[in-house]
Amino acid sequence: NGTKLNSEVLDYNIQYVVDLSKTRTAEDEERAYYDDRRNQTYGATEGLGALADVYRSLSGTATTITDIPADATSVKYSDNNPNGNKGGDSNSELGKMVDLIGKVRGNYASTSQAKNYYQYMRPWRWAGEEIITPTLYPVRSMTPESDGGFPSGHTNASYLASLALAYAVPERFQEMMTRASEMGNSRIVAGMHSPLDVIGGRVMATALAAAALNDPENAELKQAAYEQAHNVLLKQTGSAEDRFSDYEKNKAQYMERLTYGFEQINPTNKPMVVPKGAEVLIETRLPYLNGEQRRAVLATTGLPSGYPVLDDPEGWGRLNLFAAAAGYGAFNSDVVVTMDADQGGFHALDRWRNDISGTGKLTKEGTGTLVLQGSNTYAGGTVVNGGKLQGESAAAFGTGDVAVGAGTLVEEVDGKIGIGGNYTQAAEGTLELNVGSAADVLEVKGAVQAGGKLLVNFTDSYVPASGSVITLITHGKDQRTGQFASVETTGLPGDYKVQVNYLADRIQLAVNPSTTTPSAPVYVPPMTGSTPADTNKPAGDAIPATGSQQKQSISAAAKVDANGRAVAELQAAHLSDLLDKVNALTGANLVAEIKVEAASGANAAVLSLTKEAFGMLADSKAAEVLITTPFGSMTLSKAVLNNLKNQSGETIRIEIAAANTSAFSGEARSLIGTRPALEFTIQSGDSAVTSFGGSTIKLGIPYQLAQGEDASALVISHIDSNGTVHLLPKSGYSQRDGQMNVVTDHLSTYAVSYNKTSFSDTAAHWASSHITHLAARGIVSGSGSGKFSPNANITRAEFAKMLAGLVSADVSKYSSSDFTDVKAGDWFMPYVAWAAENGIVKGANKQFRPTDRISREEMSVMLIRLAELTGYKLPAVAGAANFADQSLISPWAADAVSDLYEAGIISGKGNKKFDPQGGATRAEAAKMLTILLQGMTE
Structure with a gap:
């Protein structure tokens, strides 16, 4: 009223x-x-x-x-x-x-x-x-x-x-x-x-x-x-x-x-009431928690009482869904988190960003990685019984004791990270310390009971001076019992050796030169701990397959041989359920997946298939066969399958192994750091198969982004027989899959590398991530004085060079050009000559006009010709182009513009105009090429 x-x-x-x-x-x-x-x-x-x-x-x-x-x-x-x-x-x-x-x-x-x-x-x-x-x-x-x-x-x-x-x-x-x-x-x-x-x-x-x-x-x-x-x-x-x-x-x-x-x-101390059924709102965001746990998350992240309108009796007003999506706000009772990395997504990796208080205890079970990023004060202690628990703040693990029974406790902090009570590690546990400087120390206020494995990764190009001693862990004086059963390091030069020193109040690492060349650190991926099907059963027993309307999968157990390789051997009968289900599916792009469940401690995963078994895979309705191991994966297309099927060997042996990095060049070791390096091989009988008649194969390497790492700067590199590193443009990080992917036409040694190039004028630019993506792959470089000049017009010569870099073209054979305005001494000559020979560029009156700015429609045509050259079929993810200035697009460019628009590679300017004769900036070119390149990688 x-x-x-x-x-x-x-x-x-x-x-x-x-x-x-x-x-x-x-x-x-x-x-x-x-x-x-x-x-x-x-x-x-x-x-x-x-x-x-x-x-x-x-x-x-x-x-x-x-x-x-x-x-x-x-x-x-x-x-x-x-x-x-x-x-x-x-x-x-x-x-x-x-x-x-x-x-x-x-x-x-x-x-x-x-x-x-x-x-x-x-x-x-x-x-x-x-x-x-x-x-x-x-x-x-x-x-x-x-x-x-x-x-x-x-x-x-x-x-x-x-x-x-x-x-x-x-x-x-x-x-x-x-x-x-x-x-x-x-x-x-x-x-x-x-x-x-x-x-x-x-x-x-x-x-x-x-x-x-x-x-x-x-x-x-x-x-x-x-x-x-x-x-x-x-x-x-x-x-x-x-x-x-x-x-x-x-x-x-x-x-x-x-x-x-x-x-x-109103009163500010009313207890939080979680409405009936509210937990459904976060069930896909926190899928590894049960309903009661999600209610506890909502209860511990809700708003205080007393605000106008928000104190409704059912509790809807006080819910803070943004905070709830970042995990618990408090452990008011003991919390057990069981994750399953095989399910992917948040089951495999999640980050809790809230500051967690309370008197309860956190127990990490299962597989997968849970990252704690808050300044936590929970007092009930922390237990790791499976997978990884990673701390990314100085107070990530609260104020209580920490015990690692199995799985891995990971420190990922610049500077000190604390444990407020005692630290205990059993024989099956691992402590992983990522050390980027001498200031990176794990401070344990109480006692340390050491056991199991210590893994020290030297990161951020930090290498202690030869003969130096660094402190890894501090603890209460005279309060250590036991020692780590094994110690591994990564990121040190091959001629270094280390020794752990146990002192009264600290654990140190002495770094010394070695008189003999030691074995290089070997990357060993985390094992899932799942129970695979028994492939050692009689040959007549099929392995049961599960999956969806697009993909069916089986899991094959592996035995570790004398050389440390986990080998799974499959015969035709083992695949019968998998292929029966795949062949019963309808639709395109069907996938048959074989998961090799490598045992703990293995240094390689091997899938051995009889010729009959492999032939059945090649002849099935599966468009792709995906071989998945804890080390990495291979995706074999129908063309690759048929190529291998026609090989003469009685068995096809597919192996993914940790690479020995001791022979890598210094540049390679610098780019790779502690990231995984793998050797991918296929054998038909006794013969190695390194290429597939011109077809390509997709390789995947599981990888978790490190703190502060820019995904756009991650790239797969090929390490040749001389240890030299080659950056591969058709590679990139998939956040959805949690892995690096690369498309290649041959098998060899591949490694996850980090090649971040920073420009002074791109940090806040809208195209920053695209520029970083291309720079990391050597496709673009700066304009001078540490700048990229993203808003400057790009010339025809510059764009030709970018296209050559995108497909890793070998331009060393070009010594001249047919264009009268492209001379032998010009920096752009080999790139223009390559582009002309492959039909990507043309010029009127034998002139290329290399220093002219490239128009948007010219760029579109060149992109389409490049896609055709590589055999890449553009996707159709957007509707038809209908620019306000559609009539101004030259007839020779209309189809190219339309195709690129539908593929999501180009877009219009303001007022729904394309501006076909207008110039394109270096930033716009970087965006177009990045989207095209990412599509090729997928």
Whole structure:
């Protein structure tokens, strides 16, 4: 009835909007317009980052609000998307994701009833129309009796769509929550809603989304949406801008928007109540936890009580889903975390970023890696019984004792990391210390009981001086018992030897030159600890296969031979269930996978197949056969399978082994550091097979990003017989798979390498990651004085060189060019000559115009010709090109532009124009080549 029950709160609520109307920027107003006028589902997809445009294309999610018309201040424009709340097409490639959004945003999810009940006026009715963003004047309602402000409908819809997408794509959970909060904040910027309106919309959406996701009738749909996201969407290479890549910025904005600065007006010490069923909201983000554990996560990350609107009795208002996605906030009782690396994703690797308090104990079981990044004070102690537990902060392991019964405790901190109590390590345990300087020390306040394995990795190019002694561990005086049973080091020169010294209060490592050349450190991958099928059973017994509609897998046990190689031998009968199931599948790109479960301590994994067994694989419906081992993987295409099938040997022996790095050059060791180096071999009978008749093979090397490592600078290198390193452009890091991939036409020694080149003018540039990606592969270099000049136009000669580098072209044989303006002494001559010989470039009147800027349509044609040269088939991830200046594209370039647009490699400029005759910058070229190269690697 207009009576203010708490004038301080309500006055602050409206004044917040008034103050914001005076400080909002033109960019804020533009975003507010789009977030108001576009379907909220379309807007929410921006939280998918680089994959936003891919999702929109594959799902048919579109908008008719593509710009802000000049007369928007007087004319109301509406989004005419025919698909309604779900945004996209149910019959599209991502139809299940579309339907999940539609289900979560169902008709029951309206805020109309609540608005009619509360009848709380919009802020501009309290403070005047001048606070409305001018372009949204025509949107305001002239019927106040049916135009309540609480709760915000736009905010409710934004969160509903974002929560549905976050369920299907939990890899973007916090980014989706940040985007939803931004869309809610846009309602305040617009002057259409107050902070309390937006908070109410968020709370309502949280409860409604949980209800939909908990509904048994939606169980199959939500699972199908999750699988579709991971089998289709996450396998694409997106090129959209990711505005939500800064974790700390996301966190700060989301936290501020939870309460909008309101003071607590009610008791602040009420216990956290977790609503019934709320745990479903994070079940795909924390899949290795059970329901009760997820409820504990929600309980320990929730907001304090006392804030306006948020103290609802069921507890929806106090949930902090951004924090919950970062793991526990406290261990109020003992917590056991069991991960399974074989399931991939968060089962294999997850990071808990919160500061964890409490009196409980953490126990790590199973396989996989759990990383603790918070400043933790939990006091109950830490136990590692399987997999890896990695500390990436000085107080990662809390204040209690730490015991490693099995598995690995990993230190990954610059400087000191502490253990507040005692440290105990059993015979099956491993302590892994990553030492980047003499200051990197593990400080144990109590006693140390040493045993098992000590692994010391020297990182960041740090090599102690010969004859020096460094401290690895400190502990209480005279409080050590036992010694490490084995000690391994990586990252030291081959002529170094080490010795562990046990002193009264510390454990040190003495580094000395060796009088003989020692064996180089050998990379041994972590074993999963799973129980594979027994392949030593009679030959007539098939190994049971499991999988999906696209891939079927079997697990083959291996025995370690006298040389330390884990060998699995398979006959035709062992494959019968696998191939029966693969051949029963329909569709394209079917995969048959054989997992070699190597035993602990092995230095290589070997799969031996009889000729009959291999022939059955080659003749099956499988388009690819994937050989997976703890060391790495090989993907054999149908062409490679047929090539090997025609070999004369009675057995095909596939081996992935840790490489001996002692003969590597200094440059190779510097690039590789402690990262894995592997030797990939295939034998047919007694003959080595190194190439496959021109076909390529895909190799994978499991790899976990180190702290501070830039994934764009990771590259696979080939180490030749002389120990010389060669960077391979068609390689890259897959965050989804947790491994490095490389496409090659021959087998040899390959290693994960890090080749970060920094330019002074690219750190904050939108194309920074693309430039880093190409520089790491030697495809681009700087423009001088430590700069890249990303905004400078690229010339035709520069682009020809980039294309040659992209395919590792050997240009050493070119001594002249047919072009009259490309001379023998010109730096670009061999690259232009190569490009001309291969039909990539042409010139009129025998002139190439090497120093001219390249036009965007010329660049498009050259890219298409390069793709054709390599045999790469461009994907179709976007819709047809329909530029506003389509008619200006030259006929000879029209098809190329269209194909590259559909592949997601090029995009338009402002106002939906392509600008075909306009110049392209070095940054734009880097982006196009990176996307093309990543596609080739996939």
